[in-house]
Amino acid sequence: MSKLSIIVFSGTDDKLIPVGVIAQGAAALGMDVQIFVTGWALTKFIKKPANPVWPKEFESMVPLLMEGMKKNNAPSWADMLKEAKSMGAKVYACSLMASVMGLKREDFNELVDDIVGVATFLQNAEGGQTLFI
Amino acid sequence: MSKLSIIVFSGTDDKLIPVGVIAQGAAALGMDVQIFVTGWALTKFIKKPANPVWPKEFESMVPLLMEGMKKNNAPSWADMLKEAKSMGAKVYACSLMASVMGLKREDFNELVDDIVGVATFLQNAEGGQTLFI
């Protein structure tokens, strides 16, 4: 079984869509999927998540994107991630950045399986492929 | 022969330069190169491509970049991609995001070889390296 790891750093909502799509697609193919949430993205995995944030360069296209997602009955990135998790994917929050941002275990929502350090993540990722999003 | 896959999500023109450079360089080394275009980047692979979009943070440096590209006779990212394709690289548009954005096969330009789903892409990418740009 091949391994796919995703480091999610970007906190804009557009980039969470490919995180969900790729995680779900890879898990459905039987890949061993782990997601390491760090940086701004941590603000999207807490009980009181940040409001949607879109890249300044493409703000004018966001309504088209949202309408297209709805028309295609595309699930939200969080629902795709839940689906991936139901097939074995794991989601970890980065311990260093959680601490830097003052986030504790109880601040994270049910998407997060655990808080781990970068060394643990890198060791889990060995021998597979890793994306930085 | 080693495999290099590139997921191109960002639609700003600066990030299309490394897509072209890396695809051409890898193809020239005999690597098996596939490019999966999704998200905002789809707007750069259609017959009526979007106007150039630059990251807000570096807009003031764009004239210097463009002048430097010209002085160095650096080809455009599209020409580098054509060169990569002439050496065997393949360019695929993401079926889900194409549908979300209302883009059909005939909307894409000659750079695009086919429209495929993420599962097909991930299977093709197995055993190689994948970049998310």
Added chain:
Amino acid sequence: MSKLSIIVFSGTDDKLIPVGVIAQGAAALGMDVQIFVTGWALTKFIKKPANPVWPKEFESMVPLLMEGMKKNNAPSWADMLKEAKSMGAKVYACSLMASVMGLKREDFNELVDDIVGVATFLQNAEGGQTLFI
């Protein structure tokens, strides 16, 4: 020993933090780490580096981030990179983009080991994992 390569294109200071953290973590695990600096990121590896640049979308959160880094005694990304280099990591500047930006060998600071082309980088990266940041 497994190989980890990082292409650093983004020039915003937030994304240099994971470059430092991952490079140091991977080097400490005994991985063979190489960093290929290109695009806007080149402006952060010169003797007169550009002023800090933050993503427009998260500018309001930067003071919280900086305060958290200080409270956690987190080293700067440059210090983490120096630590990684002391354990064998290598940092290369991209020859094409250096030329495009009018940067010569003597313009780069002590973090940069050499200026290399993309073909050399890709060959060094073969058989490992590569991140694009």
